[in-house]
Amino acid sequence: MARVLEHVATVGDAPSCGDVDARELCRSMRESVPEHGTDIESLLGPLFDEWVPRSFGTPHPGYLAFIPGGGLFPSALADLIADTTNRFTGVWQAAPALVQLEANVLDWIRDWMQFPETSRGLLTTGGSMANLTAVVCAREKLLGDDIGAGVIYTSSQVHLCVTKAARLAGIRAHRVRQLPVDAQFRMRIDGPGGLVETLAADRAAGSKPFLLVSSAGTTNTGAVDPLDRAADVAEAEGLWHHIDGAYGGFFHMVPELRPLLAGLSRADSLALDPHKGLFLPYGTGALLVRDGEDLRAAHADTAGYLPAPPDSEFYDPSQYGPELSRDFRGLRVWLPVKLYGAARLRAAVAEKRCLALHAAQRLADVPGLVMDAPPQLSLFAFHLTWPGASRAEENAATSALVERVTARGRVMITGCVVEMGAAPRRLARVCVLSFRTRAMHVDQAIEDISAEAAEILAAVRGSSA
Ligand SMILES: Cc1ncc(COP(=O)(O)O)c(C=O)c1O
The missing domain is CATH 3.90.1150.170 (Aspartate Aminotransferase, domain 1)
Structure with missing residues (x-):
């Protein structure tokens, strides 16, 4: 010490x-x-x-x-407590009150992002894992077993973890469209080579567009894609709209800055990095999914040796994400937010x-x-x-x-x-x-x-x- x-x-x-x-x-x-x-x-x-x-x-x-991280000291203290008490927070039944703290944290993030109460979320180890989980979720919902024809749309400025997530989720590189950007490095939606035109060409060729990933702050230049217009197109075309807000998402906490991210709260899912915009130490990402059922459907499972998952009133991390045993990462978010206040x-x-x-x-x-x-x-x-x-x-x-x-x-x-x-x-x-x-x-x-x-x-x- x-x-x-x-x-x-x-x-x-x-x-x-x-x-x-x-x-x-x-x-x-x-x-x-x-x-x-x-x-x-x-x-x-x-x-x-x-x-x-x-x-x-x-x-x-x-x-x-x-993108600078932070490392607020109370998170280190939280990790010390979490690792010392070493309680199991993979399933609700094993430490219900501690899992509730994690659920509270996810509710706070949901409210800051102005997502609806139907949302469910997941604390991950970072933005990469949050983006991967979102891609899997969209694939499960919109492609089911028919993965081969699925196409993902994003911009040339998207973070590498999104194209990596596509690969890990079984969407081959030639089915990921990295659309051109405008003079401010924002995804081109309309006009030559833009989203609308590319989508139409893919549909005409018999492909199955299913996912649009826009960025709320790119890593290269900080560009915020036209999120509202992207949401319109996704809605009209029946695409899942995921936003990578790993860098920029937490600016939405500040009401006066929300217009800079207009449309963010319309997304089907949103990746965030509390270890960036919430100043926490590396190792804390988050995902919000607008319809929590979609996140659950992609992950829910249990085994005869585990306690039965709780009813939907209570949050059980193993039903909403890929991990079972995991660190108690809720505490490293909960403690600093409680100590400092929003x-x-x-x-x-x-x-x-x-x-x-x-x-x-x-x-x-x-x-x-x-x-x-x-x-x-x-x-x-x-x-x-x-x-x-x-x-x-x-x-x-x-x-x-x-x-x-x-x-x-x-x-x-x-x-x-x-x-x-x-x-x-x-x-x-x-x-x-x-x-x-x-x-x-x-x-x-x-x-x-x-x-x-x-x-x-x-x-x-x-x-x-
Ligand atoms: C825009 C963006 N998305 C995703 C990531 C990946 O996040 P992580 O490094 O937490 O996995 C980063 C990391 O810098 C990022 O800036």
Whole structure:
């Protein structure tokens, strides 16, 4: 506990990204199984002093990379309690009151997302598992045994876990349509190559469209697909509409921000990541399914050695998901929400968006910096340019910008590659979502990005003079 507390207290003092060039380190760590025990101090020493620091600084206040996680400490406390008491929460009968806490958490999430009372949900280990469960659920309901003809529609910007989920659910890659996007990286629904046109062509060819997956915040640029229009098409065409809200879903907690996600609450299912937008430690995802019966029908099962599932008034996780034995992950959501209250969490989510808007506004004025994707939620993406630059030169300069900003050690940013025009474009991106990120850290990001951009552009000009 002393080590943990010291770590939390000093997390912002370390570099924003540790030295992850660690092939030699990893080779040196290989070990045979210990026949006898070891004292704890000699185990914790290298763990905290050498191995933890050799990593991305995910809990660092300057972590603006990928989609930041959080790691609210009460969740760690909840895990300690859950693992110490080690009660079995796979079936309701084994720990009814503890499972009820999990059901409460799912009801809270349902209300934040404005899903109806018919909904049921599942806490998963992350967004990938929530998306997979949704794909299986839609497949079960709309394809039954006729899996081969089923077609899934999504955009070129969808998270890789969705195409992976399709594969795992038996939908082959040539039956997943990754539709083009508009200038703001949102799924094209109407017009050439869009959803409506592609659907019609597939139907004419005898395929069986069954699932539309839109994104409430893509990982690359934070784009929110036109969820309302997507819902209209799904409704008219009899498709299951699943929304991947792993990044953006929790912005719907904040009533003033709901218009940014208009249509979200009309989905048939919604994947969320409390370990992103609710600031919890990695290992907590969630799925909501509008008609809870659909989720149950895909999973319900029991065995002669198990207690009979309860009547529908009570929630039994094993009837709504693939797992039986599982960690008691409800507590790591329940405890922080009870301790802090929803109002504080909502305010923190709203603050992250304000910080991103502020940063994007300032960076848009930096000479040579092009804002390709202004923030819709709390993520924006940009690249460097200068007169006469080729796409390859711009890409190299933008990659250098990402590396050099992170090497300064105060903030960590990452990039992505998107198709733009004829050639791939490398973008730098900033995502503000950690509960530890405050105005001073965003100002540091603005300073470091501006300074490195100026140096890179000066060098380019110098070499072409
Ligand atoms: C939009 C989106 N969907 C899904 C995922 C996958 O979630 P997880 O990493 O929790 O499995 C991510 C992860 O970053 C994401 O950003």
